[in-house]
Amino acid sequence: MNFTIDREVLLDKLNIISHGLPTKTPMKVMEGIMIDATSEDLFLTASNSDISIQILVKDSSLVIQEGGKTVVPGKTFIDLIKAFDSRKITLFLIEDKMLMLKADRKEYRINIMDPLDYPDIKFISLENPFKINCYDLKRAIEETVFACANTTKSPMLLGVNLKNNANKLILTATNSYRLSLKTLDVETYDPFDITIPAKSLDELEKVLEAYDESLPLELYISKNKILVKFNDVLFQTRLLDGNFPDTSNVCPKEKDIKVVVRFNKDELQTAVNRISILSPVEKDKDREMTFAAVLLKIDQNFEVELSSANIQGAGKETIIPIDIKAYNPLMIGFSSKYLVEALKVLPGNEIEISFIDGSKQFVLKSVSDNSLVEIILPFRLDN
């Protein structure tokens, strides 16, 4: 193996590849990046227990003198390419023991691993893609993935469910105390119902950050894997194995809604952040995280009040909503974290919250965009 390439081009590709490296692995060789140079093409591959990424490096600066295959320690290799400040860099194998990196007055040798020890990674065959653009997928991930569970108690809730229905793609994420539901217009496609690990989606989102929002993505789906292809990148992840719970009855029916309040989003967010400073913060056994409980009250005069109290003190503030339709007074307690996280992803300046009563789940939507629905289960209030 012997090739020369622009350092920045190589670094760009390695930044993508790094998202496929394992954080911890008992198999040393998996910490490596496979470099595979044929006489014409250069492939980089990394893989962990969830994700495999392969990139075909195409660039006018790439000159392959000699093909070859090797595995280099991933982190060290990336650190070095990052630290080089030369425009071009030459990489070649010495006696199949070391990879030499050479540029200007610098010579770095890295001890390599045996490519025969590297597992054979099977990518799904590239037939019959489901098409979606980069912006749509990235935004849909962002708007749902935070709502996933983060304990292994309910393994299926560790992922986002993707289901298509005619020309709609529906993404659902929940930890069973809150739910995020996103609907997207797509082209019709064979029906699928898959659940992608949240961690893989986090990495995919980071990888897509570097790309133009209009970039078309091709998704290939098999029984237990999904492959996302764009430009010369293959990003493949395993799927969660099992049935995602049916959440179709979580969204309250229109007729049950008794209170609808419109808020300025930023104003509500600031108030909830402030009131949660004096919230009781507890680690509930049944809940998977620490939460700060805040109380929202709507009285007979339809004034909206937020309040909280803990050992250090108590807070109370009145919020003037943009609009309110209330048929009943309301008192409801919920996690400020869930509310703030929902507000963070809802687009637009105005949001609408719909309540049934103080004991039932409530719904948040943007006034200007109804493709995203956020649902939060309240705390039980003991009086």
Add this chain to the structure above:
Amino acid sequence: MNFTIDREVLLDKLNIISHGLPTKTPMKVMEGIMIDATSEDLFLTASNSDISIQILVKDSSLVIQEGGKTVVPGKTFIDLIKAFDSRKITLFLIEDKMLMLKADRKEYRINIMDPLDYPDIKFISLENPFKINCYDLKRAIEETVFACANTTKSPMLLGVNLKNNANKLILTATNSYRLSLKTLDVETYDPFDITIPAKSLDELEKVLEAYDESLPLELYISKNKILVKFNDVLFQTRLLDGNFPDTSNVCPKEKDIKVVVRFNKDELQTAVNRISILSPVEKDKDREMTFAAVLLKIDQNFEVELSSANIQGAGKETIIPIDIKAYNPLMIGFSSKYLVEALKVLPGNEIEISFIDGSKQFVLKSVSDNSLVEIILPFRLDN
């Protein structure tokens, strides 16, 4: 107690006060900020085992309706004032049990602590100040404090020594493997020789960040404390108790210097950072930190080469110095961390390194400014 003040003014003062709060303390009341309002003046005080800070709040927006004294939980109080978005805020005591914070449509009550439980903090009397300006002190701290020890093995090395000599102020910090020595022109003053805890200097530096560089500071020194006064702030810290080691013989004598090399600072720094990627990183029993060892060689042709080698590979690069005066070839190994940290504080673009030989301490100075001297002890090279 009952007063009204501009929120931003109060927050600015609290940001300073926060540097005096303890991170951990068995005494609950010490987590508090003492608020002391006389009919005309408002004082804020915080204190931990090292530092005490007191601020006299003077502002045209301050209106004291009623004096009083209380202690509020520091972190919660600051978090709330930060989170308020009102221009003005009113604070008053309710039945000596709670402090009420009121603004617009917000009402927050904080449970207070008994001011009688708060220790009586003695500040040094404000007589006979040693004067220095903010920029000079801030820069001198920055240039020395990083070189202090961070283990309690040698307690005196946990601080920076300040000594005056005629119209010179000399700051010395060392962990016994590297040393930073700063000399400043000052007005003559009674001789002192004190060692200030590095942690206190870190906090002082952060506090001074908010101030204009031309701000005059007044230093008051007692046997075991130093008080820094500026504007309406008193920043007092304990001193380290003991004799700082004599380091006067650490700086090599001119006649012993055998190799002098001038480098472009950024170029050397980049090269050392890069070469240290393939350095052996070890936690030495005798040394207090992990270090990455790099090797610098100057051969008969006076070429300068940096190299390193670890289990993952080896690196080598030639650096072209701006100038070199060498009477002997040289091979010296040292901690890349120490070199990079020294380069970071040395001013200007060009630096000069003076070597005796491969086993003796070497000296780094800026070519344009000789007020700062950095000295590093090499590793023992086993051949």
